[in-house]
Each structure stands twice: as C-alpha cells, then as structure tokens.
Amino acid sequence: MKLELLRQLNAERQARRAAIIITDTATGDQRLIREDEIAGSDRPDLYRALIRTGRSRPLNEEEGGGFATVMVPPPKLVVIGAVHISQALAPMARIAGYDVTIVDPRTAFATADRFPGVRLVAEWPDVALPGIGVDRWTAFCALTHDPKIDDPGLIHALDKNCFYIGALGSRKTHARRVERLVQSGIDAAMLSRIKAPIGLAIGAQSPAEIAVAILAQMTAALRLEPETATETA
Known part of the structure; x- marks a missing residue:
C-alpha cells in the first residue's frame, strides 16, 4: 500500500468513518472509497452493501473484479x-x-x-x-x-x-x-x-x-x- 493511501485510510479510521480499498489483483493498483463519496461513485449500491456487511471479499466480474477491503468503525x-x-x-x-x-x-x-x-x-x-x-x-x-x-x-x-x-x-x-x-x-x-x-x-x-x-x-x-x-x- 502506498504511503499516501495509508495516510488517507488512517485519517478515516481516526475520524470513525467507513472506507473501502479496491485492489486490482492483476496490477496491484489500489483506490480508496470514502463513505461520504459513495453517492457519486461508480457502484454506490455495491459499496453501501459492503459497508453494511463490514466484510472484505473478492469482487466478481459484474462487480468490477479485484478485492474489496472494507474498513468500518467498531459500533x-x-x-x-x-x-x-x-x-x-x-x-x-x-x-x-x-x-x-x-x-x-x-x-x-x-x-x-x-x-x-x-x-x-x-x-x-x-x-x-x-x-x-x-x-x-x-x-x-x-x-x-x-x-x-x-x-x-x-x-x-x-x-x-x-x-x-x-x-x-x-x-x-x-x-x-x-x-x-x-x-x-x-x-x-x-x-x-x-x-x-x-x-x-x-x-x-x-x-x-x-x-x-x-x-x-x-x-x-x-x-x-x-x-x-x-x-x-
């Protein structure tokens, strides 16, 4: 994980905000999706569902592929x-x-x-x-x-x-x-x-x-x- 992405993720954790990291398993590229950015994202329904479950998992082809690492604050x-x-x-x-x-x-x-x-x-x-x-x-x-x-x-x-x-x-x-x-x-x-x-x-x-x-x-x-x-x- 790149240092800047880690910094952004830690900022979300400290503020008790949910976030998702999408990893392209072929290239290793990663992007951060903050909870307050989901409404304007490419797959809002998917990302909301991931946050509700609180579980990380692989994404199928219809979901865009790759791996979703889900970070949610403890309730x-x-x-x-x-x-x-x-x-x-x-x-x-x-x-x-x-x-x-x-x-x-x-x-x-x-x-x-x-x-x-x-x-x-x-x-x-x-x-x-x-x-x-x-x-x-x-x-x-x-x-x-x-x-x-x-x-x-x-x-x-x-x-x-x-x-x-x-x-x-x-x-x-x-x-x-x-x-x-x-x-x-x-x-x-x-x-x-x-x-x-x-x-x-x-x-x-x-x-x-x-x-x-x-x-x-x-x-x-x-x-x-x-x-x-x-x-x-």
Whole structure:
C-alpha cells in the first residue's frame, strides 16, 4: 500500500468513518472509497452493501473484479438508564461486538456492582454525551421513562445521526414524547427515526427478552437496507 493511501485510510479510521480499498489483483493498483463519496461513485449500491456487511471479499466480474477491503468503525452502544433492561442488554451487546456505555445521573442505579466491566457515566446526558463520542456508528437507547433524562439524550442522538435510536415506552407515551420534542424545536420528520416502542415485536415480557428484541432491532438497522430494516420493526 502506498504511503499516501495509508495516510488517507488512517485519517478515516481516526475520524470513525467507513472506507473501502479496491485492489486490482492483476496490477496491484489500489483506490480508496470514502463513505461520504459513495453517492457519486461508480457502484454506490455495491459499496453501501459492503459497508453494511463490514466484510472484505473478492469482487466478481459484474462487480468490477479485484478485492474489496472494507474498513468500518467498531459500533458503539450508548444506553440512557441503568435499569434492569440495561443489565441484560449490556453483556449481550458486548458479545455482539459493541463498545457499551451506560449513562445515568442516578448514582444509586449506575454502580459497578450492577454493571461489571461496563463503562458507567453518572452524569446528566447533556453533560455526559458530548464527551462519549456519539456518532453515525452508535446505537442509542433511551430506557429511563423519565423525560428529564431521556429527552436530552434523544435530541443528541438525532443530531449525531446515530444508525439506531430507540426509546422505551408505549405508543401513547411516545406520542407525548414527540409532542415535547417538537415543542423543543426538533423536526417531526427526524423524530420518525426513533424506534418506539423499542425493539422488535416478539412479545417480549422480561427485561432479558426485551433486551433480545432491542439487540435484534439494532442488528437489523446496522446490517440491512433501510427499507428492509423498517419492515422488520
């Protein structure tokens, strides 16, 4: 790999942006495709699909040939609320490869005993989230049922274009949430990105089952095309 190409790739990695290196296996020539350049590229559907899978692979003749090396940032999960669902969701998400952070200003809940090995930030979301690095490769879950805690977190997640945003609560609860956020100046179209009630509709009852439903919905948002991911919700 040429030094300049490596420099560009490292810059994308440091900024937590996805990128693809296409290698001509006959000549050894390489080119870098940044995620924000895909829309104007020669094969946007192919490159988007490669980034969704996160897997490097050979390209067939119809795909242009060569080898695609796919570089995607490791996903993050930020959970607002050190609640029972979070206790089940955090270890599941870590097994699935997520870097997990729990944010909750209620220090009686956000304890190492309840969340062993998980990063805990016992601050209000508007204080905690700017330092966590919430971004496009972050899944965001608001689970406290307390508007004073959940709403600022949701506003931050929408602003940072998280790939998944979910919130606990019934449809009636979410309707009231939408009213509050619209009144605070959030565009109604943006609010449609929030998955609420959170998780796939699998009839989950216990905190562990709800955590499974959430992780499945997160996976669909990360790996499937947007239309397909919406249909599974």
